[in-house]
Amino acid sequence: MTRRNSDYYSDSGASSARYPVSDPDRKLEELEQKLRKVEQDKANIKVEMASKLQTELGRRRDLEQLVHNLEEQLQKQFDEEDERGHSDARIAELEKSLEESKRRLGQERQAKDSFGDLYSATRLELEQHKNERDNLRDEVVPQLRARIEGLEHEAANAQALTYEHTRMQQELATLREEVQKQQAQGARAGFSSIAEEADVMSPIAGPRAGSSLSRSNSLARSRSTRGGSVTRSGSVKGEGRQRSGSVGPASHPVSIEGVKEIEDQRDALHKALKLMIARHEKGQREHERAIKKLRREKELAEQITPRRAGYHREVSHLKDEVTTLRKRTEDALEQKWQYEKGLSGIKIDLDRAEQETRHLRNMLQERDVLPDRTSFLSSLSSNSEEKPPADETMKLSISAAEGERDQARQIAQEYRQRAQSASPDASSEELLSSASRMDELADQLESQVHSNIQLRERLAEAVAKGEREQKQSTRQIEDMQKRLAGMEDSVLAAQQHSETTLGNHEAEVRRMDEASSPALQRLRIDIPEPSKLSPTSPMFSKSPKLGGKTKLSETSLLEASRTQMLERKVRELEGLLREAEDDMQTVVQRVNRSQLEVAELQTERDAALTQMRKLQDLIVEERERVESFA
Numbered sequence: 001m002t003r004r005n006s007d008y009y010s011d012s013g014a015s016s017a018r019y020p021v022s023d024p025d026r027k028l029e030e031l032e033q034k035l036r037k038v039e040q041d042k043a044n045i046k047v048e049m050a051s052k053l054q055t056e057l058g059r060r061r062d063l064e065q066l067v068h069n070l071e072e073q074l075q076k077q078f079d080e081e082d083e084r085g086h087s088d089a090r091i092a093e094l095e096k097s098l099e100e101s102k103r104r105l106g107q108e109r110q111a112k113d114s115f116g117d118l119y120s121a122t123r124l125e126l127e128q129h130k131n132e133r134d135n136l137r138d139e140v141v142p143q144l145r146a147r148i149e150g151l152e153h154e155a156a157n158a159q160a161l162t163y164e165h166t167r168m169q170q171e172l173a174t175l176r177e178e179v180q181k182q183q184a185q186g187a188r189a190g191f192s193s194i195a196e197e198a199d200v201m202s203p204i205a206g207p208r209a210g211s212s213l214s215r216s217n218s219l220a221r222s223r224s225t226r227g228g229s230v231t232r233s234g235s236v237k238g239e240g241r242q243r244s245g246s247v248g249p250a251s252h253p254v255s256i257e258g259v260k261e262i263e264d265q266r267d268a269l270h271k272a273l274k275l276m277i278a279r280h281e282k283g284q285r286e287h288e289r290a291i292k293k294l295r296r297e298k299e300l301a302e303q304i305t306p307r308r309a310g311y312h313r314e315v316s317h318l319k320d321e322v323t324t325l326r327k328r329t330e331d332a333l334e335q336k337w338q339y340e341k342g343l344s345g346i347k348i349d350l351d352r353a354e355q356e357t358r359h360l361r362n363m364l365q366e367r368d369v370l371p372d373r374t375s376f377l378s379s380l381s382s383n384s385e386e387k388p389p390a391d392e393t394m395k396l397s398i399s400a401a402e403g404e405r406d407q408a409r410q411i412a413q414e415y416r417q418r419a420q421s422a423s424p425d426a427s428s429e430e431l432l433s434s435a436s437r438m439d440e441l442a443d444q445l446e447s448q449v450h451s452n453i454q455l456r457e458r459l460a461e462a463v464a465k466g467e468r469e470q471k472q473s474t475r476q477i478e479d480m481q482k483r484l485a486g487m488e489d490s491v492l493a494a495q496q497h498s499e500t501t502l503g504n505h506e507a508e509v510r511r512m513d514e515a516s517s518p519a520l521q522r523l524r525i526d527i528p529e530p531s532k533l534s535p536t537s538p539m540f541s542k543s544p545k546l547g548g549k550t551k552l553s554e555t556s557l558l559e560a561s562r563t564q565m566l567e568r569k570v571r572e573l574e575g576l577l578r579e580a581e582d583d584m585q586t587v588v589q590r591v592n593r594s595q596l597e598v599a600e601l602q603t604e605r606d607a608a609l610t611q612m613r614k615l616q617d618l619i620v621e622e623r624e625r626v627e628s629f630a
Contacts, residue, residue, distance in 0.1 A: 053624070054624075054625075057621070057624055061617070061621070064617075068613075086352070089352070093345075093348065097345075148276055151269060151272060151273055151276070152273065154269055155266075155269045155270060155273050158262065158265065158266035158269055158270075159266070161262060161266070162262075162263070162266060165259060165262075315505075318502070319502065321567070322498050322499065322502055325495070325498070325567055325570055326495065326499075328570050328574070329491055329492075329495050329570055329573075332491070332570060332573045332574050332577060333488065333491075335574075335577050336484055336488060336573070336577060339484070339577055339580055339581065339584070340481070340484070342584060343477055343480070343481060343580075343584065346473075346477065346584060346587060346588060347474070347477060349588075349591065350470055350473055350474055350477075350587075350591065353466070353470060353591050353594075353595060354467070354470050356595070357463055357466050357467055357470070357598070360463060360598060360602065361463055404445065404616065404619070408438050408439075408441055408442035408445065408619050409438070409439065409442045411435075411438055411623060413435070437622055438619065438622055438623075441615055441618055441619050441622065442619075444615055445612070445615045445616070445619070448608060448611055448612045448615060449612070451608055452605070452608045452609065452612060455601060455604055455605045455608055456605065458601055459598065459601040459602060459605055462594065462597050462598045462601050463598060465594060466591075466594035466595070466597075466598060469590050469591065469594055470591065470594075473587040473590065473591065476583060476587065477584075477587070480576075480580050480583060483576060484573075484576065484577075484580065487569070487572060487573045487576055488573070490569050491569045491570055491573050494569045
């Protein structure tokens with residue numbers, strides 16, 4: 001069959017005019033015209049169907065793009081909700097820390113107020129003691145002194161009264177003896193009359209008897225009488241008259257009771273005076289003892305030796321070191337408490353990061369399978385009944401991408417063969433351009449698959465690295481907490497031992513001061529020195545100096561080493577706290593860096609997946625476009 005030229009498809013009828021035809025040829029030409037018309041109609045229908053298919057495909061792409069946008073919006077909403085949940089948790093944590101800070105601030109304010117109240121109360125008590133001291137010095141002590149002077153004066157008067165009472169009793173006894181002698185020498189006849197006269201004259205015999213008694217007493221003792229004795233007896237008699245009212249026999253018991261009362265008062269005054277004198281002597285002895293002690297300390301301070309000065313200097317230096325170490329220990333323990341609080345916050349952040357990493361790993365396992373956008377993978381996705389593991393899903397995704405790439409290249413080869421077999425017109429050029437574009441899309445798809453695989457591996461490696469760093473950080477934090485706890489126990493033990501040693505030393509110093517009391521010094525036996533003893537006595541060749549001064553005990557090497565051990569422990573604790581702070585900052589930076597890397601890799605992987613979807617959409621679109629031209 002010969003090849004038809006362009007006149008075969010024309011309807012002008014030039015061929016019939018050029019070449020004469022018969023009736024069969026005309027019928028054949030009519031059939032061919034009808035066939036060409038049918039083919040044109042068929043081509044028009046194909047064009048209309050292709051346009052409709054293109055329209056439907058555009059609508060389908062728009063719908064898929066809309067679905068994709070909705071999925072992205074939904075994912076963004078989920079991410080925003082997750083971030084909102086994290087922000088809510090962070091806000092709750094910050095609120096808790098704020099409440100804790102407020103509580104601690106309240107406690108500190110309460111402690112400050114309590115210290116202020118205690119200081120005010122102590123100040124008031126000190127002012128009260130000062131006022132009491134001033135009151136005792138200005139009022140009570142002068143009153144007591146005046147009372148003592150009055151009691152001494154009363155005691156002197158009572159002693160004088162006692163002396164007068166004793167003398168009067170002696171005079172009365174002498175007068176009674178003289179009266180008995182006179183009665184014995186008198187006439188026996190006038191005994192009754194003398195007795196009656198004595199009874200009648202008894203009321204008025206008081207003053208006269210006083211004068212006669214004084215005179216008889218003076219005559220009995222010596223010729224030379226003293227007027228002072230008469231005056232004192234008269235005063236005593238006057239007091240007797242004031243107390244009893246008369247000196248007759250009826251008033252004699254009353255005067256005895258008065259004398260007993262005076263004697264009781266005298267005894268009470270004597271006792272009070274003795275007690276006050278004993279108290280005064282005791283206070284004077286205590287003052288003298290304190291003055292002697294101060295003088296002795298002054299002499300020791302003046303006669304201090306370099307060795308003793310060095311010892312006191314070492315003791316004071318040791319006390320200052322213990323005080324400084326106590327302050328440093330308190331500061332270190334406070335810093336340790338702050339560090340432990342920061343460690344608890346870091347552990348919470350690590351737990352949250354671990355949860356995020358676990359969620360990311362689960363999401364990676366769920367998204368390992370690439371989205372199936374081609375027709376040749378429908379059977380593979382429909383036949384999979386169970387979810388494969390991570391390695392299988394990765395292999396399936398790689399094989400699916402490679403199959404799609406091979407299919408795109410095969411389709412491009414078919415397009416080239418069809419273009420070469422067809423006539424060189426616009427459709428063949430479209431086929432060649434479609435084939436070259438399919439090759440380009442296949443190459444891009446292959447490079448995108450490789451980049452996705454690399455991104456996936458990098459993301460998995462970053463997730464694994466983050467998990468390892470989280471475990472290492474958790475283990476490091478636990479080790480640091482254990483080391484801090486052990487160091488705190490050792491520092492507290494060393495501090496307690498140093499304080500106990502210092503307390504024992506101070507107690508020993510107090511016991512030595514108490515042992516140097518005057519009572520014990522009076523009991524001290526002064527043994528002469530060996531040089532003053534006889535050289536022939538072997539027992540005193542090395543006599544102990546009991547009365548001499550004992551050597552001062554120096555600070556032992558063990559106590560000094562223990563103090564140095566406390567200082568070393570405190571220094572180690574401070575260094576460990578600084579190291580722990582640096583480690584904490586390193587852990588925080590490491591966790592933040594790993595989270596940032598994982599987030600960046602995840603963003604890159606999502607972008608790569610989006611690019612792969614676009615390439616698949618372009619491949620499908622190109623195939624549909626070529627099929628529409630076929």
